[in-house]
Amino acid sequence: MAGRSARRPVTRYRAGEVDRRVDTLAVEEPLEIRVDGEPFTLTMRTPGDDVELAHGLLRSEGVITSREDVQVMRYCSDTTTLNVLDVALTRAPGVPLSGQRNLASYGGCGLCGSSTIDAVAERVLLGSRVEHADVEVDPAAITRALDGLREAQTLFAKTGGVHGAAVASAQGEVLHAREDVGRHNAVDKVLGRLVLDDAPPAPLLVVSSRASFEIVAKAAVAGVSVLACVSAPSSLAADAADQLGLTLVAFARDDRLTVVTSPERVRQGAADAPAAS
Template sequence: MGRVTTRVPRTRFDVERGDSLVRPDTVAVEEPLEIRLGPDPLTTTMRTPGDDFDLALGHLLTEGLLHRADEVATMMHCTDVDEDGSPTFNVVELTLAPGAHLHERPRERTEAMTSACGVCGSASVDDVRTRSRFDTAADTLTLDPAVVAGLPDALRARQPVFERTGGVHAAGLAASSGELLVVREDVGRHNAVDKVVGAASRDRELPFAATVLVVSARASFEIVQKAAMAGVPAVVAVGAPSSLAVDLATEAGITLVAFARAPRFSVYSRPDRVTS
């Protein structure tokens, strides 16, 4: 498996003291991951190495290409090498189980996915607004305000790579009690979510009813979309929401919480689920 962090040189300047200090620093690794179905490329995304199978599986599920984890028969890292002849583990090749097939065509993109955005370069807005198979609006989830307020700190306590680098996002899937069931980190906020969905799908089938998606980043459109595709009825974000994220959450009946920093948070859709 590739490195999650690496050491780089750094020169730190202090304007008040008028000096500088040269010392190494630890940063998060960012490398491309190509996901292939057999020999055919599906997508390439920039990610932090690690949990690549979760990322590949979660991406296929949140894009609607697959409906269940057991539709995948095998996943393996291809033996690609860098210019020094060392394995990079930057290609995951999967095969489908007998009788399984892709339920959607891979989304057309004008460029490769970056770690900053999961839907950048999409061919059309209609393509972005993928319809979920799940009725998240009908989910009977209820959340205690104290549980909601405590989720960001609980997520922060399980971010070892962020602790070392300050350069990665985290996502977690939590039960209504606040227990974090799965946590993953990545330089890309959408990748972190895909890793969580992929990992969780190994133990339970979609939809992930009565659960909460917690993210260390802002509440962007792609985060809410991935929640809808996985059947998650609530999203809690540390950062701000975007207008399109609020629109989609309202349309899908997802409880969208943003600016979550204990003891306060703001709810932008379906506040009726938050009750003592």
């Protein structure tokens, strides 16, 4: 397994001038996850936090519901790199394994937006999600969490080439933050940390990307109450958040945000807003 960053010579053109220099790039390598010795999925990721990634991914797919469902997780000794992770389960998985990722297979024939959301809803029920109907956050807390995520993104500061995700308290205090070249991987890593810690669902998840259906699905299965993304939502992400009871916040940046679904969890007005003159 390589490090998280690598150096590479580049030639930069700026304002008619040529500058030859060495840039820092984010490392991208494959990770194969096997369940009980059988291939389950292959993902391209930034090396590091692989065990968290696998726990978060298997939790979101309904294969496990807690860390007790995993007997052991280790890198395969029959490979020359640390890019194959084998998971031995302690019991039968909640959703039968098909040899491929379930969420990634939703684009096949005969499926539509409603069927994808229904499949996620089954995973939410399987995990006995703790409801957070009484969770409320104010816009200032969301801004605080996003500021905390940016401060934690040390690899992004060096490379500009990774996404970040963080779980935070209802007051916007970042509890855990992770980075990865894949935005879904970053989410799996940070939610996987909660699985490993036997921690309760996080009230708030912030992500440095757009709001996709898969990120909404992962947040819902993990019992997150409020998901805030810095960019736009897709139509299916909004539909899924609405039907799954998740508060989806988009365009959360520069003290601005747009509440797309379940606005009752976001207080009107920011607690830190300046008084009108």
